[in-house]
Amino acid sequence: MPTSKILDGINRFQDYYLENADLFQQLAEQGQSPEVLFIGCSDSRVPLEVITGAGPGDLFILRNVANIVPPYGTGHMSVGAVLEYALLHLPLRHIVICGHTRCGGIEALDRDPDWVRASHIARWIEHARPAKTKIEAAGLEASARHLATVRENVLLQLEHLRSYDVVREREKAGSLALHGWVYHLETGRIEAYNSGTGAWEAVGTQTEPGR
Ligand SMILES: [Zn+2]
Incomplete structure (x- = not known):
């Protein structure tokens, strides 16, 4: 067992399972039917189920370094398989890409890639580099650059999502909505991109966007 904390957690979960036995039995026997795919870091x-209060069966989840969706045809089977399964076999209505502040994957874009010892990271985060390049060109002051790059990366990955026929066709048909979010570690707040206004707006009852 990795740690006693995890063992304690498993024990608590066994109690939770018994308390919610009907739900777990239903999920086991009838299968899953989540309407939301979350793509997070x-x-x-950034515990997506904690942040959203989701329970078993609520979210289909993909997490990777810097919440990246490689463009279609770039050979990354894991992400494509998640998209195909979610869209072809589940009653999916929404895909949320959720970035976050202080993201190590985004910060890594500021350093020279280590192509010898960390070649997978180096190659992977290149899928986010256009976001950094765009923000650098905008001439923001240094303190604003990280959040701006995190946000821009979310928008970039939404565009990458649309390079998959299965996503683009469903969005065009109006049966799938794409959402871009950023979770702020410092405040617990979540903001969402409003594609109509181009603004990032607070989600939920919070009164102002995260810093
Ligand atoms: Zn991250």
Whole structure:
């Protein structure tokens, strides 16, 4: 067992399972039917189910470094398989890409890639580099650049999503909505991109967007 904390967690979960036995039995026997696919960062500080209050069966989830969706045809089977399964076999209505502040994957774009010891990271985060390039060209002051790049990366990955026929066709038909979010580690707030206004707006009852 990795840690006693995890063992304690498993024990608590066994109690939770018994308390919600009907739900778990229903999911086991009737299968899953989530309407939302969440694509988030692997960062341990971004627990998507905790943030959203989701329970078993609510979310189909993909997490990777810097919440990246490689463009169609670039050979990354994992992400494409998730999209195909979610859209061809589940009653999906929404895809949310959720970035976050202080993202190590985005910060790594500021350093020279280590192509020897960390070749997978180096290659992977290149899928986010156009976001950094665009923000650099905007001439923002240094303190604003990270959040701006995190946001821009979310928008970039939404565009990458649309390079998959299965996504683009469903969005065009009006049966699938794409959403871009950023989770702020410092405040717990979530903001969403409003494609109509181009603004990032607070989600939920919070009164102002995260910093
Ligand atoms: Zn991250």
